Amino acid sequence: KQEVTQIPAALSVPEGENLVLNCSFTDSAIYNLQWFRQDPGKGLTSLLLIQSSQREQTSGRLNASLDKSSGRSTLYIAASQPGDSATYLCAAGNNRKLIWGLGTSLAVNP
Amino acid sequence: NAGVMQNPRHLVRRRGQEARLRCSPMKGHSHVYWYRQLPEEGLKFMVYLQKENIIDESGMPKERFSAEFPKEGPSILRIQQVVRGDSAAYFCASSTLDSINEKLFFGSGTQLSVL
Secondary structure, three states, X not given: OOOEEEEOOEEEEEOXXXXXXXXXXXXXXXXXXXXXXXXXXOOEEEEEEEEOXXXXXXXXXXXXXXXOOOOEEEEEEOOOOHHHOEEEEEEEEEOOEEEEOOOEEEEEEO | OOOOEEEOOEEEEOOOOOEEEEEEOOOOOOEEEEEEEOOOOOEEEEEEEEOOEEEEOOOOOOOOEEEEOXXXXXXXXXEOOOOXXXXXXXXXXXXXXXXXXXXXXXXXXXXEEEO
């Protein structure tokens, strides 16, 4: 049974810092690994999707890596901004279902 | 192009009543997913539907819960005889293709509160 864990559960950083969010999963037989952002009252926004055959994906200041053999993914946020404050969720894609972590709550302080 | 629309945003029901949650996918999307987020828990898959077909309902509770996606109109998640444990945020997502690696677009969710 797939389980997804995210650490840390919460993170508070000053503006401008580079930071890394971690995600681990127990079953390496995944189709993809996805990162989402959740803002209160605004639903979820897809950030990056890494297919199982890929090692990383980049979008702007975001870079996500995938290491299936070790069951890990990291989300790297460069030059963090207060607007990045949100909860970041990772989800392991198992066919058409997503198995979710509990998220990392990020606060970027001006 | 409007995003995924869910309504109502907030729904309050008393125990034993019925709850109907609606989801209109993005224009051109014919695949709908429902997820539930219980307090202090992660999101859990409930059901995957295409127009007029339930493809995977392995995450749906066996009783009281049903879902449909008719040829015309929104997808409906129906919860009969609600109990306090049904209180949660219910999210709908849609996609264009039946592809494992297709990005999902989520709505803002319906917060169900059962008194």
